[in-house]
């Protein structure tokens with residue numbers, strides 16, 4: 001059954017079309033990554049799921065309910081981690097979860113929630129003294145109150161260090177294993193890659209791709225990067241590689257030859273180098289990274305930036 005169904009959804013703010021004719025289905029139990037650069041329409045879409053924003057046209061259904069007409073029911077079954085939400089410095093972790101339970105009118109087990117997000121030991125400490133990762137886990141714990149069927153996370157790992165982001169992924173995965181549908185928006189690509197079953201990429205209000213990461217890779221042509229370690233290679237040797245069918249580029253610094261080619265052209269590349277008298281010592285291949293895929297689909301992102309040089313935290317397109 002579909003957990004989220006958007007059909008022909010458009011949202012306009014005056015002259016700005018934030019979301020344009022969006023069709024999107026997320027199945028129950030899926031972990032769906034909703035990607036896109038800033039301003040692509042991710043938050044607007046999330047806000048329409050929760051009826052915080054009303055579509056100009058189209059239909060939005062969550063858990064088989066109309067997001068507008070049955071918004072109270074939808075919210076009752078949905079846990080949300082809003083973008084940029086922070087903790088109350090003076091309240092303890094326990095008080096936060098207790099507050100979330102009271103506002104959802106649920107009489108639940110506070111300790112069990114804190115346990116689930118791994119901060120039970122810090123339950124009675126003020127959240128003002130929590131690390132960034134603990135704060136994020138606490139906010140996630142608040143979203144988990146009432147055992148939601150859908151968890152909506154808007155940029156869940158922003159500001160987390162790699163270890164914190166990893167913990168977050170593990171919690172998300174564990175929730176999915178309990179059967180919760182997880183819909184999360186992100187532009188931290190490494191995080192999406194390791195946790196999502198499928199991703200959708202938004203660009204300027206439109207969904208430009210929707211597939212598994214594997215599927216996206218195949219769709220961009222399955223080009224691989226082949227790095228060949230050699231004794232010595234000249235420009236002429238590389239010219240022979242460039243002439244091969246399926247090779248889109250080749251370059252050498254003398255000791256390595258780097259080739260972008262279709263997967264099945266690899267053997268010919270090695271053969272052509274050997275025929276040219278080059279001794280091949282080793283080679284390795286790299287598939288298109290999620291950053292490459294993202295750039296291919298989302299485009300207009302000429303300023304990718306890397307935070308701490310860590311792939312899991314590579315951000316694209318501010």
Ligand SMILES: Nc1ncnc2c1ncn2[C@@H]1O[C@H](COP(=O)(O)OP(=O)(O)OP(=O)(O)O)[C@@H](O)[C@H]1O
Pocket residue numbers: 013016017018019036037038039040041042043044045
């Ligand atoms: N309340 C609003 N009034 C006018 N324009 C808006 C409003 N909310 C969003 N927009 C515009 O709609 C477009 C989509 O914005 P949205 O916040 O949904 O993108 P996003 O992908 O969530 O970006 P971010 O990653 O920065 O949160 C942007 O051009 C934005 O300026």
